[in-house]
Amino acid sequence: MRVKKVFNNNVVLGVDEHGAETVLMGRGLGFQVRPGDGLDAGRIERHFVPQAMPAERLAALAAAIPLDEIEVMEEVVADARERLGADISEHVLLPLADHVHLALARARVGTQIEYPLKWEIENLYPAEAATGRAALDIIERRLGVRLDGDEALPLALHFVNAQIGSGSGGIAATMQMTQWLRVALETIGERHGVEIDQHSLAAARFITHLRYLFLRARDGKPTPEVGDGIGEAVRQAKPLQYATAERLAHKMEEMFAWTVGREEILYLALHVSRLTARDDSTEDTRADT
Template sequence: MRVKKIFNNNVVLGADEHGAETVFMGRGLGFQVRPGDLVDAARVDRQFVAQAMPAERLAALAAEIPLDEIEVMEEVVAAARVRLGDRISEHVLLPLADHVHFALARAREGASIEYPLKWEIENLYPAETEMGTAALEIIERRLGVRMDATEALPIALHFVNAQIGSGDIAATVQMTQWLKIALDTIGEDFGLVVDQRSLAAARFITHLRYLFLRARDGKQSPETGGAIGEAVRSAKPLEYACAERLAHRMAELFGRELVQEEILYLALHVSRLTAQPDIAEGTTRAGT
């Protein structure tokens, strides 16, 4: 492992044993070191292989954040992995620590930010929101800074981002907006209010998350012919029309077109969701 660039006494950019660009951190790791030198493995406390952002940007983040804050965020990420699963990997640590670093500065100055997606995040991602609140408790216990309760929301989005493998928070925000639109549209079309904490809704939201990302990444399901689509359209006309509305809204708002195969699968998921008895509270279906 050799050093490529020194960012400060504690952070260097180098290459691991496989040649992958890696951020190495450790106290004194960059002291009196030059590019081309071997990385002192005995001083390495943690290392990160660049994935969601350029390696130099990742190293710059690590260099800007105090080590004590990074250590606290390691505790937060470990707790999140227990609560939310193994998809919460170390790759979320530095982007999350970067956000929390500036949030801590705001808290110390008594400043706050209004987050416009408060309702959507709390209702679409309840487990991640609860973990965001737990993160604030860990931060207060370890660093002695009480942050505004709304700071749990962007932390929750970082956990959502980690689970779906997206390095782009902006895309996760767009996805969140579309999820809310989708549930509202279904409510309008079928005359019900979806209980977003029901198991059926959770499964449907999971499908929508990955559908949105496939559309973003150009990895949609391949076409298999029109016969199945026509059969579904005939058997489930309301569900198919609803799926087409959702596809239109995605294209209109975010410029991402759904292929017919994805619209077909979406119609089937709409049908499965609206057929469940536990999705609505105190509401009736249209026409009943």
């Protein structure tokens, strides 16, 4: 590994023999080294492979964050991985650290930000929201600063983003998806006259399905196939739920200009049926609304 660019005494952009770039960190790693110099592997404490942003931008981000804050965020990421699973990888560390670095600066001068989607994050992503609150406890214990409770919300979105792998869209795409989830649940509740329990198993499964529907539609990936005739059978047996699924597909097309296929509508109808399971005696009078 050789130096491509030095950002400060602790951060350099390295390049291997194949031309692949990696952001490298270590105390004093960049001291008195120049582009083209070889790097002592024993002095490299952390490395980050660029994914959602160019390597130089990632390195500049790392250089702007004190090492002690990055060390704290390593504990936050480790805790999040224990709570949420292995999808919380090291790739989320620097975006998290960048957010916390700015939040700490705001806290020092008494500035607060009002974050949108507070209800949605708390109710659609309860595990991630709880992990965000736990992160605030770790930050206070390690750095002696208690961040405002709402700072857990963007941290939760970072954890959601890490799990679904929303790629170049980053947090903006995750917020877009969160808005879509809210619209979908509101649509079901209004059309069926029910109050959906956000914390029920059926709701959790539906939200998970919607997350991956959002990503499949956005990325143009095919829907898992189902057997011939199943869609028509569901439409005949559950006309109101199927009509609601069609409405959800139409709303997604309106919001994002994406095409939602017939098989995807079938999956949506099955989830709607589970969410609204009750006396179906009123279906015939409402199925065409």
